Amino acid sequence: MKTKWYFINSGPCSPSYNMALDEALLDWHSEGHIPPVIRFYEWNPATLSIGYFQRAEKDIDFEALRAQNLGFVRRPTGGRAVLHESELTYSIIVTEQYPNMPASVTEAYRVLSEGLLLGFQNLGLDAYFSIPDTEEKQADLKKPKSAVCFDAPSWYELVVEGKKVAGSAQTRQKGVILQHGAILLDLDEEKLLSVFNFPSPEAKEKMREKLPQKAVAINRLTDKEITIPQCIVAFKDGFEKALEIELVPYQLTEEQLNYVKKLEETKYLTNEWNFRK
Numbered sequence: 001m002k003t004k005w006y007f008i009n010s011g012p013c014s015p016s017y018n019m020a021l022d023e024a025l026l027d028w029h030s031e032g033h034i035p036p037v038i039r040f041y042e043w044n045p046a047t048l049s050i051g052y053f054q055r056a057e058k059d060i061d062f063e064a065l066r067a068q069n070l071g072f073v074r075r076p077t078g079g080r081a082v083l084h085e086s087e088l089t090y091s092i093i094v095t096e097q098y099p100n101m102p103a104s105v106t107e108a109y110r111v112l113s114e115g116l117l118l119g120f121q122n123l124g125l126d127a128y129f130s131i132p133d134t135e136e137k138q139a140d141l142k143k144p145k146s147a148v149c150f151d152a153p154s155w156y157e158l159v160v161e162g163k164k165v166a167g168s169a170q171t172r173q174k175g176v177i178l179q180h181g182a183i184l185l186d187l188d189e190e191k192l193l194s195v196f197n198f199p200s201p202e203a204k205e206k207m208r209e210k211l212p213q214k215a216v217a218i219n220r221l222t223d224k225e226i227t228i229p230q231c232i233v234a235f236k237d238g239f240e241k242a243l244e245i246e247l248v249p250y251q252l253t254e255e256q257l258n259y260v261k262k263l264e265e266t267k268y269l270t271n272e273w274n275f276r277k
Contacts, residue, residue, distance in 0.1 A: 119238030
């Protein structure tokens with residue numbers, strides 16, 4: 001018998017709703033009201049999300065955001081700013097005590113990302129995990145911050161067609177892991193660059209050069225146009241096989257929807273949260 005997890009496909013939602021629902025699922029799972037969950041969602045409008053630790057005013061050009069009618073929200077997870085446009089976003093909510101779930105962030109990241117790996121393979125793409133070579137590890141050990149490096153996902157980079165796929169972030173609260181990330185179909189580099197403040201034109205140019213190495217859009221890797229519905233099928237199957245689970249479609253109750261709405265209004269729609277220092 002496979003363990004049953006809930007599966008929610010939210011479709012396009014507002015930025016504040018997306019973050020509120022991820023947090024609400026974490027709350028309900030921690031209280032034992034629901035089993036672990038995998039959720040897929042999209043963003044309407046296209047949105048720039050920033051990591052929990054980022055400073056909004058310093059990094060982001062809000063005039064450019066408004067001019068392009070882009071949404072904005074701070075995530076409960078770390079990491080850098082992400083432009084959510086042509087993508088399928090996934091989130092996984094599962095207790096830290098789940099059978100065989102590794103305690104270390106990096107190892108848990110690898111286990112949970114196995115579903116992504118199979119999802120890319122289901123789309124006919126060559127995907128694998130790369131583990132940094134030992135020389136690099138040795139060098140990292142000599143750095144004072146090596147403890148941080150050990151918990152960086154770069155220790156198990158997901159590589160698709162020879163390019164690194166970035167874009168997953170994790171937080172742990174109330175004994176529950178929330179990992180979410182972007183499966184990019186297309187990337188508008190110029191739009192992404194336009195919403196950041198750069199200290200100089202050179203810095204912007206540098207970022208422009210680095211972007212293709214940092215993020216890989218599926219439709220750049222394949223001749224056949226891949227769609228969101230295809231991704232949903234491929235990655236749902238990937239997660240089921242990798243985690244040896246059965247995903248059961250779930251609809252939120254009226255009461256749950258109200259809880260999400262309240263969380264949205266009191267947190268993810270507020271300036272206190274989104275612009276906090």
